[in-house]
C-alpha cells in the first residue's frame with residue numbers, strides 16, 4: 136500500500152464534507168474517486184495534499200505519516216498533485232515550463248525566477264519529460280499556443296519533472312474533446328505501465344474511469360458508498376441508486 140487514509144473527516148460549518156474516509160491505494164495502480172457533485176472528492180484531495188487539515192484522521196504515504204504536509208514537502212517525498220486548471224506559465228515555451236519545475240525540484244532556485252537560461256542537463260531532462268507525454272517535438276511552442284489537450288499533457292510533464300511516485304490528478308479529462316480525453320487516458324495508463332507510477336484520480340467521466348481504473352472508490356455525501364474494481368462498481372446496488380438519482384455526471 137503506497138497511500139492510506141485512516142478515518143479522515145472534515146466539516147464546514149454544519150456540513151460534513153468528508154466523513155470517516157479510509158482509503159487504501161496500492162502501489163502502481165490507477166485508483167479513481169467518483170461521486171456526484173458535492174460528494175466530498177475535492178475535499179478528500181485537499182486533505183490528502185495538505186491544502187486543508189482534517190478535523191480527525193491521518194494520511195500515510197509509504198508508511199510515513201504525512202497528514203497536513205505542505206505541497207513542497209510532499210513533492211520532496213514523491214507526492215505531486217496536478218490541477219484541473221493547468222498551472223502552466225502561458226508566456227513560456229513548453230521546454231521553459233518544464234525546466235522551471237526541474238530547477239525548483241533540484242533546489243537550484245528556491246525562488247522560481249522566470250529566466251530563460253537553461254543548463255544542458257536541465258534541458259535534457261526537460262526534453263525527456265516532454266517526450267514522455269508526447270510533446271517531444273513541441274519544445275519551442277509557447278504554452279499559450281498549445282491545443283487544450285496538449286496543455287493538459289504539459290501539466291503532467293511539469294508533474295513528472297518533480298520525479299513523483301504518486302500523482303493525484305484533479306479531473307484530468309475535464310473540458311476536453313473526446314479525442315483529447317482518450318489521449319490523456321492513454322498517457323495515464325503509460326504513467327502506470329511504463330513508469331510504475333501510482334495515480335489517484337478525481338474524475339466525472341464515468342465511462343473513462345471505468346476503462347482506466349484498477350480500483351474505484353465511490354463517494355456520496357462525504358462517505359464512501361462503494362469500492363472495488365470497475366466490474367463490481369458497475370453492479371453495485373448503492374452505486375446504481377446514485378445513478379438512478381441522476382446525480383452522476385456522465
Ligand SMILES: Nc1ncnc2c1ncn2[C@@H]1O[C@H](COP(=O)(O)OP(=O)(O)OP(=O)(O)O)[C@@H](O)[C@H]1O
Nearest residue numbers: 147150151152170171172173174175176177178179
Ligand atoms: N471551503 C469550503 N467552505 C464551505 N463548504 C465547502 C468548502 N469546500 C467544500 N465545501 C462543501 O463541502 C461539500 C463537498 O464539496 P467537494 O468540493 O469536496 O465535493 P466534490 O465531490 O469535489 O464536488 P464536485 O464534483 O462538484 O467538485 C460540498 O457541499 C461543498 O459545498
